[in-house]
Amino acid sequence: MLGLGLGLYAKQAKALPALALRPPGALAEEDFLGACIRCGMCVRDCPYDILELARPETPVATGTPYFTARNIPCEMCEDIPCVKACPTGALDHELTDINKARMGIAVLIDHETCLNFLGLRCDVCYRICPVINQAITLEMVPNQRTGRHAMFLPTVHSEHCTGCGKCEKSCVLEEAAIRVLPPRLAKGQLGKHYRVGWEEQKKAGHSLIEDRNIIDLPDRLPEGTSLPGHYDPASGQSAPARGLVGAEGGIIQGTPPGPGGKP
Amino acid sequence: MSGKRIGAEAVAVKGRLRANKWLLVRRFSQFAILTLFLLGPLAGIWIIKGNLNYSHTLAFLPLTDPYVALQAAMTGHFPEKPGWIGLAIVVVFYLLVGGRAYCSWVCPVNLVTDAAGWLRDRFGIKGSVHLSRNTRYWILAMTLIGSAATGVVLWELVNPVSMLHRGLIFGLGAAWTVVVAVFLFDLFVMSRGWCGRLCPVGAFYSLLGRWSPVRVSAPRRSACNDCMDCFEACPEPQVIRPALKGEEKGVGPVILAANCTNCGRCIDVCSKDVFSFALRFNNPASTVGAD
Numbered sequence: 237m238l239g240l241g242l243g244l245y246a247k248q249a250k251a252l253p254a255l256a257l258r259p260p261g262a263l264a265e266e267d268f269l270g271a272c273i274r275c276g277m278c279v280r281d282c283p284y285d286i287l288e289l290a291r292p293e294t295p296v297a298t299g300t301p302y303f304t305a306r307n308i309p310c311e312m313c314e315d316i317p318c319v320k321a322c323p324t325g326a327l328d329h330e331l332t333d334i335n336k337a338r339m340g341i342a343v344l345i346d347h348e349t350c351l352n353f354l355g356l357r358c359d360v361c362y363r364i365c366p367v368i369n370q371a372i373t374l375e376m377v378p379n380q381r382t383g384r385h386a387m388f389l390p391t392v393h394s395e396h397c398t399g400c401g402k403c404e405k406s407c408v409l410e411e412a413a414i415r416v417l418p419p420r421l422a423k424g425q426l427g428k429h430y431r432v433g434w435e436e437q438k439k440a441g442h443s444l445i446e447d448r449n450i451i452d453l454p455d456r457l458p459e460g461t462s463l464p465g466h467y468d469p470a471s472g473q474s475a476p477a478r479g480l481v482g483a484e485g486g487i488i489q490g491t492p493p494g495p496g497g498k499p
Numbered sequence: 500m501s502g503k504r505i506g507a508e509a510v511a512v513k514g515r516l517r518a519n520k521w522l523l524v525r526r527f528s529q530f531a532i533l534t535l536f537l538l539g540p541l542a543g544i545w546i547i548k549g550n551l552n553y554s555h556t557l558a559f560l561p562l563t564d565p566y567v568a569l570q571a572a573m574t575g576h577f578p579e580k581p582g583w584i585g586l587a588i589v590v591v592f593y594l595l596v597g598g599r600a601y602c603s604w605v606c607p608v609n610l611v612t613d614a615a616g617w618l619r620d621r622f623g624i625k626g627s628v629h630l631s632r633n634t635r636y637w638i639l640a641m642t643l644i645g646s647a648a649t650g651v652v653l654w655e656l657v658n659p660v661s662m663l664h665r666g667l668i669f670g671l672g673a674a675w676t677v678v679v680a681v682f683l684f685d686l687f688v689m690s691r692g693w694c695g696r697l698c699p700v701g702a703f704y705s706l707l708g709r710w711s712p713v714r715v716s717a718p719r720r721s722a723c724n725d726c727m728d729c730f731e732a733c734p735e736p737q738v739i740r741p742a743l744k745g746e747e748k749g750v751g752p753v754i755l756a757a758n759c760t761n762c763g764r765c766i767d768v769c770s771k772d773v774f775s776f777a778l779r780f781n782n783p784a785s786t787v788g789a790d
Binding site: 242266274324 | 539545548549550552553554555561563564567568571574575576577578579581582585638641642644645646648649650651652653654655656657661662665666668669670671672673674676677
């Protein structure tokens, strides 16, 4: 009976809440709960007092170390004292470059309130990021609302993000629009059989579909329209035949509305 | 006990101090260990870092709890080098002094259950649910198998020992409820229930110290006047009888039972000085005329 209860409790304990982050080098949660002996040495050796040990009422397995990025993020010490302090393999001692830590992955979770998505230049998460311009880049896209400005969208690149939580901590909103989540929540996964064409091309050194007699079907466009510069062998139209003077009535408006256009 | 307090006779004969000698030394040990752990977080004097599961003393002495390490091992995870060293030191130490010395000289929950036991005696709270003293070994086995099955250091999810100790050092939170539960359980439900019947930590340490040389012995058992104070004071009274009453059966005076916690309370409360700390090897079958 007791064993069954404990077993169920153990299963529940594996569900780490989304905003509780493990120290750098922490094993995956199911391994961490077996390897961590709840001694708190990482807590003690953290020079910034970031970590705490879960209390029974915390929804984190009792006695295990965690931090909450919005309260106090990891300072990413170069010598990683928390990992050195760990007497077991719960914090992987192979981790010697803090930039390779994966405590979580930042996700710009709310596009509706992020100031940069509103067209402003907040950029705080971008500026504070210890892996600046790699873990978070600002991607410039046209501001469709004004029609004449740009938006600089903070974009996280998981291969560089350490999950330190500085971006979440520094987000100027009442509730952070960018949050660090455990990788299992933050990342999608391609089907195992998926191949991305341009990467396969790079690997092979040449296109994989040329010289393969690919059948080209006619492109279907609204009657009378044409796409300038579009090559469409199957329609029997040669490229120069289209986009001639006189055909402009059907040319699709490709530019956003300029000044004076509807917002 | 029929109006007479346990050890009253010993106090009368030996004086209050000598009749509580080992109790005082033991309390000093428990509080000293707790104080050393607390000096860091409370006063910033870092003599010991960590907690009873693993600690680092003066930045060179690692100590690892073998029971927690064993549960971790059951999940397939092993310590790093300092963890191994700490493990070896603790295992060797308790192999020598008797595993359950941990219970009576180190464990903070002992303070709680001893308080419950003392109050039970003081207020004459009778009645106790019966539960086999072997229950703890079943729980011990369950935590080890369960750790392997779930991949989680299982007993640490609920262990009152580490919850209390860790709680005092790192922040108690709701852990006090667990401690109060143990206290009330021992006080009202089961006499010596937690440490004597349920706790798998004590069960583990009893196995570890099964063959320890340091033991309590009853070399002057012929002087026993059957006052029963040692049985009343002892948290594991079943361990006394074979040694104390073994003269006719040819059993030596050394208490060899694994669950003797080497607390020394029997030595204190005996007005006839029957008991003393001894080595297990000094165990003659007959003690008549020994002194």
